[in-house]
Amino acid sequence: MTSSSPPAHKRILVTGASGAVGHATCLALAARGHHVAGTMRTPGGRNTDVARSLETHGVTVVTMDVTDQASVDAGVVATLEALGGLDVVFNNAGVGAYGVQELFTPEEMHHVFDVNVFGVQRVMRAVLPHLRARGAGTVVYTSSLIGRVAIPFYGTYCASKWALEAIAQSYRAELARFGVDSFIVEPGALPTAFLDGMTEPATSDAAYAPEAELLGPSLEGMVQALQANSEQRPELVARLVADLLDAPIGARPFRVVADRTGMGEPIDRYNAHLAQVTHALYAAFGNGEMLHLNAEGT
Numbered sequence: 001m002t003s004s005s006p007p008a009h010k011r012i013l014v015t016g017a018s019g020a021v022g023h024a025t026c027l028a029l030a031a032r033g034h035h036v037a038g039t040m041r042t043p044g045g046r047n048t049d050v051a052r053s054l055e056t057h058g059v060t061v062v063t064m065d066v067t068d069q070a071s072v073d074a075g076v077v078a079t080l081e082a083l084g085g086l087d088v089v090f091n092n093a094g095v096g097a098y099g100v101q102e103l104f105t106p107e108e109m110h111h112v113f114d115v116n117v118f119g120v121q122r123v124m125r126a127v128l129p130h131l132r133a134r135g136a137g138t139v140v141y142t143s144s145l146i147g148r149v150a151i152p153f154y155g156t157y158c159a160s161k162w163a164l165e166a167i168a169q170s171y172r173a174e175l176a177r178f179g180v181d182s183f184i185v186e187p188g189a190l191p192t193a194f195l196d197g198m199t200e201p202a203t204s205d206a207a208y209a210p211e212a213e214l215l216g217p218s219l220e221g222m223v224q225a226l227q228a229n230s231e232q233r234p235e236l237v238a239r240l241v242a243d244l245l246d247a248p249i250g251a252r253p254f255r256v257v258a259d260r261t262g263m264g265e266p267i268d269r270y271n272a273h274l275a276q277v278t279h280a281l282y283a284a285f286g287n288g289e290m291l292h293l294n295a296e297g298t
Helices: 022-031 045-056 069-083 106-134 156-177 206-227 234-246 264-284
Strands: 011-014 035-040 060-063 086-093 137-142 180-187 255-258
Touching: 011 022, 011 069, 022 035, 022 045, 022 234, 035 045, 035 069, 045 060, 060 069, 069 106, 086 106, 106 137, 106 156, 106 180, 137 156, 137 234, 156 180, 180 234, 180 264, 234 255, 255 264
Parallel strands: 011 035, 011 086, 035 060, 086 137, 137 180, 180 255
Antiparallel strands: none
16 A cells, blocks of 8 residues: 555545535635535536526536536546646435335435435545555545434435445545545534425325324424524534545544434444444454554444
């Protein structure tokens, strides 16, 4: 494995830059002097104002649809040309899902996985040859608190983030030899347009009438609580990602909770316990040397 220290001002690709978290993170990183490319499926139309905002702050806007490999490949090429290389990839593009699990068709579920899981794999296959050739780099993933537990009405979304967590865990081990570090950010729910754009089942069933009556009030109650919490904002995630990227490799925890609702505390404890289990399993299977440990052993 070769090794080289990333430049102080890193070259960073952020997917899903039209969303609240992606937009806030691009701005936070650019404000710290990093060279940032933010992707979105369509820089025009409803994203025109967001794209202009990013460009005004020095962010390069790149067209990329993570559900299309050709688009991903072209977007990565455009990023490499614009930034002169790549040091960090933030897999942030995502879509939510909300509804009674049985009512989701396989096609509706596939759409969520196509963005949240397969989209990440498309991006990784496009960027990793460049990071491996450098012998250094960092990969960041946006997961969720409910990428660790499953709750009613969010089963499809939870499943996609559980899958993402598993992929990220595997990549962490397999890329350590190449000097590529990684970490997962697990935000709590945020009061953004993400909640308005969640995939919902197109069909209904009278058998689930009591559950259907809960869907609207449950979501509305959560949104109201989030809006009343001034600390639970996309900027929380953006600052955390920026801080961790400024930290030296080896001093970053693998899983990091971004939450100011109090719901993140039990997930923190769960993550700490899982880290112990993970180390034991790796050792038992003779793969302990593949686990890229950090200062906190998580």
